[in-house]
Every structure is written in C-alpha cells, then in structure tokens.
Amino acid sequence: MAETTEDLEQAFEAKIAAEEKIEPKDWMPEAYRKNLVRQMSQHAHSEVIGMQPEGNWLTRAPTLKRKCILLAKIQDEGGHGLYLYSATETLGVSREELIDALHEGRAKYASIFNYPSLTWADIGAIGWLVDGAAIVNQISLQRTSYGPYARAMVRICKEESFHQRQGYEIMVELARGSDAQKAMAQDALNRWWWPSLMMFGPHDAESAHSAQSMLWKIKRQSNDDLRQKFVDQTVPQAEAIGLRIPDDALVWNEARGHYDFGEIDWDEFQRVIRGDGLCNRQRLRHHKQAHDDGAWVREAMAAYAAREENV
Amino acid sequence: MSNRNMMPLFEVFVRGKRGLDHIHVGSLHAHDAEQALEYARDTYIRRGEGVSIWVVESKHIHASQESDAQAFYDPMDDKPYRHATYYTLPDGVDNM
Ligand SMILES: [Fe+2]
Numbered sequence: 001m002a003e004t005t006e007d008l009e010q011a012f013e014a015k016i017a018a019e020e021k022i023e024p025k026d027w028m029p030e031a032y033r034k035n036l037v038r039q040m041s042q043h044a045h046s047e048v049i050g051m052q053p054e055g056n057w058l059t060r061a062p063t064l065k066r067k068c069i070l071l072a073k074i075q076d077e078g079g080h081g082l083y084l085y086s087a088t089e090t091l092g093v094s095r096e097e098l099i100d101a102l103h104e105g106r107a108k109y110a111s112i113f114n115y116p117s118l119t120w121a122d123i124g125a126i127g128w129l130v131d132g133a134a135i136v137n138q139i140s141l142q143r144t145s146y147g148p149y150a151r152a153m154v155r156i157c158k159e160e161s162f163h164q165r166q167g168y169e170i171m172v173e174l175a176r177g178s179d180a181q182k183a184m185a186q187d188a189l190n191r192w193w194w195p196s197l198m199m200f201g202p203h204d205a206e207s208a209h210s211a212q213s214m215l216w217k218i219k220r221q222s223n224d225d226l227r228q229k230f231v232d233q234t235v236p237q238a239e240a241i242g243l244r245i246p247d248d249a250l251v252w253n254e255a256r257g258h259y260d261f262g263e264i265d266w267d268e269f270q271r272v273i274r275g276d277g278l279c280n281r282q283r284l285r286h287h288k289q290a291h292d293d294g295a296w297v298r299e300a301m302a303a304y305a306a307r308e309e310n311v
Numbered sequence: 312m313s314n315r316n317m318m319p320l321f322e323v324f325v326r327g328k329r330g331l332d333h334i335h336v337g338s339l340h341a342h343d344a345e346q347a348l349e350y351a352r353d354t355y356i357r358r359g360e361g362v363s364i365w366v367v368e369s370k371h372i373h374a375s376q377e378s379d380a381q382a383f384y385d386p387m388d389d390k391p392y393r394h395a396t397y398y399t400l401p402d403g404v405d406n407m
C-alpha cells in the first residue's frame with residue numbers, strides 16, 4: 001500500500017471526528033496508543049489493587065449475607081481488572097509488561113486505594129462513594145474512542161450499580177442504628193469524602209494528559225465536570241440518611257444549578273500519588289507477594305501444557 | 312523469570328439464550344481450552360449472562376483486512392436487487 005503517514009493520520013482523525021471507534025488493527029498515532037496503554041493499564045491496576053481495602057473486611061463482615069455480598073463484589077473487581085488487561089493487551093503490550101510496570105512503580109493506580117479501611121462502615125463508604133465516583137467516570141468512558149476500551153466499560157457499568165447499592169445499604173443501616181453506629185458511618189464519610197473527590201484528578205487546567213485525551217476522545221468529559229456530577233448526585237443521598245458531608249463550603253447554587261463545594265487539599269493529593277499515602281507500600285508489597293505466591297501454579301500449568309503438547 | 316508469556320490467548324463467545332447466536336464478548340489467557348472455558352465462566356458469566364460458551368485460540372481466527380474492505384466487499388455493492396426495498400409493490404399490496 002502506498003499510503004503515507006499523512007494519509008493514515010487523516011483517516012484516523014476522520015474516524016475520530018465521525019465518532020467511529022478505533023479498533024486494534026487500525027493504524028493509530030504512537031502517542032494515542034501510548035496514552036491509551038497508560039490510562040487503561042492504570043484503570044486495570046486500580047480494579048485489582050482496589051480489592052485489598054475491601055478484602056481486609058471479608059473475614060470480619062458482620063453477617064454471612066454481608067460476607068457473601070462483599071465476596072461477590074470483590075470478585076467482580078477482579079473480573080473488571082481482567083476485562084481491562086485484555087483490552088489493553090490488544091494494543092500490543094503483554095500482561096507481564098503491565099504487571100512489571102506496576103511493581104516497579106512506573107504505572108499508577110487510583111490513589112484512593114492507598115487509604116486504609118479502618119471500620120466496617122468504610123466498606124459502606126467505599127461502595128457508596130468510591131464505586132459511585134468510579135461509575136460516573138466509567139459511564140462517560142463508555143463513549144471512549146478506542147473500541148475494546150469502550151466495550152469493556154459497557155460490561156463493567158452493567159455490574160457496577162450493585163456495588164454502589166450494597167455500599168449505600170450498609171450506610172443506610174448504620175445511619176439508622178445506635179448512636180455509635182451512626183457515628184461510625186459519619187466517621188467513614190468524613191474520611192472517604194475528599195479522597196473520593198480526588199479520584200477525578202486535578203483541575204482541568206492542571207491535568208497533564210486531559211487536553212490531548214479530550215481531542216482524541218479517549219476522555220469524553222473533563223475532570224471538573226465529572227466531579228461536579230458526582231457531588232450533585234451524592235449530596236442528596238447523604239441528606240436522605242442524615243449524614244453530613246464534611247465540607248463547610250458546600251452549598252446549593254441556584255444560579256448554576258449545581259452545588260458549590262470547597263477546595264481539595266491538593267498537597268495531600270500529590271503526596272499520596274508520590275507514594276506517601278498511608279498504605280502505598282503495603283498495597284504494592286501485597287500485590288507482589290500474591291503474584292510471587294502464585295508462581296508455582298503458573299509453572300505447574302506451563303509444565304502440564306508442555307507435556308500435553310509432546311504426547 | 313521462567314514461564315513468562317506462556318499462556319496462549321483465547322477469544323470467548325457466549326450464547327445468551329437458547330436460540331440466539333454466540334456473540335464475541337472478549338478474550339483471556341489460558342493454557343488449554345478446558346481451562347479457558349472455566350476462566351470464561353468465572354470472568355464473563357457471573358450473572359447468568361449465557362447458557363453456552365465457545366472458546367477458540369485467537370491464532371485460529373482468520374480475519375478479513377479492513378484496509379482491503381473496498382475490494383473485498385465490492386461484489387455486493389452493485390446488487391441493489393438483493394434488497395426487498397428494491398421492488399415496488401402495487402397499491403393495495405402492503406404485506407409482503
Ligand atoms: Fe470495578
């Protein structure tokens with residue numbers, strides 16, 4: 001084929017402009033591919049690392065029913081990780097490279113999972129707020145320009161609403177309970193609220209990859225727009241169960257038709273991203289440990305497969 | 312590391328209900344077809360999304376090249392008479 005890079009670039013831009021999806025075999029600019037690998041692998045790592053704070057409460061869930069629900073929820077997150085790793089691999093990068101990048105600190109995961117889950121109410125707050133924030137982001141990403149990523153998002157979104165509801169239900173029950181239970185729910189909200197807002201990333205003006213990602217339609221809505229959406233939908237949910245959002249600046253703005261809210265502590269945000277959150281080291285250490293502990297299984301399977309091939 | 316990159320890639324197809332087509336839902340790594348089926352169940356069918364799964368090693372799938380689409384699909388472009396809408400029915404005949 002005598003197509004020049006310029007032709008290819010034009011064809012690519014035309015597809016993006018026409019809201020067509022880019023598929024794995026299509027030509028794409030190297031920077032588009034890299035940007036996707038970064039974002040999608042970060043997303044995959046987040047699903048998997050996110051299993052840890054919740055797993056922390058599996059053996060101490062208050063009832064068998066709660067334990068079953070939490071187990072199913074965590075299993076979903078493992079599945080989400082797999083959907084996303086598979087989708088990322090269509091960009092010509094191997095699972096091993098992605099895991100190495102995580103272990104060597106070259107790839108990131110959502111900073112929120114570097115906060116500890118201290119009480120049972122935290123499991124409620126995580127489902128309600130962290131999954132809630134993730135859903136807002138993921139609904140938007142169902143329209144992302146890369147086909148395999150968009151399809152993984154559709155699949156994930158179908159499964160997410162149960163995650164948020166099971167968390168909210170935990171909060172509802174605690175909020176209706178004894179004074180101590182209500183205080184526990186409020187304390188969890190106090191600790192998880194701001195990190196949840198941070199999940200949407202820096203302000204649009206300060207976001208390193210945002211502008212290009214929006215042009216390529218990898219991202220469809222800006223960090224600040226998505227964050228606003230999350231605040232608007234979550235405030236009434238807190239009010240409905242008599243919990244207070246820990247933000248003195250939070251107020252309904254009639255003119256804007258949105259809630260105004262206070263400024264995020266961006267120093268904390270940067271600190272946790274840099275690795276100085278409460279659990280950064282623990283999360284990575286645990287992931288490496290689990291990976292190493294499973295090595296013998298992979299080796300045994302490889303040996304079995306090799307033997308079968310030689311029969 | 313020893314056993315890196317060992318597991319082949321499989322494509323997964325799921326039939327949602329009896330009577331429907333199998334539809335591609337994604338891919339996964341497994342050592343063999345039997346294991347791929349189990350992984351596919353755990354990964355793609357946690358809520359009764361299907362009654363039947365096909366897995367096939369990705370390398371066995373042969374795909375048409377989209378870049379050659381024009382030539383490849385050309386033969387169907389000039390046969391409008393293959394579509395029912397090509398034919399006009401006389402007034403009064405509307406259920407055909
Ligand atoms: Fe998830």
Ligand SMILES: [Fe+2]
Pocket residue numbers: 077131134160163
């Ligand atoms: Fe979730």
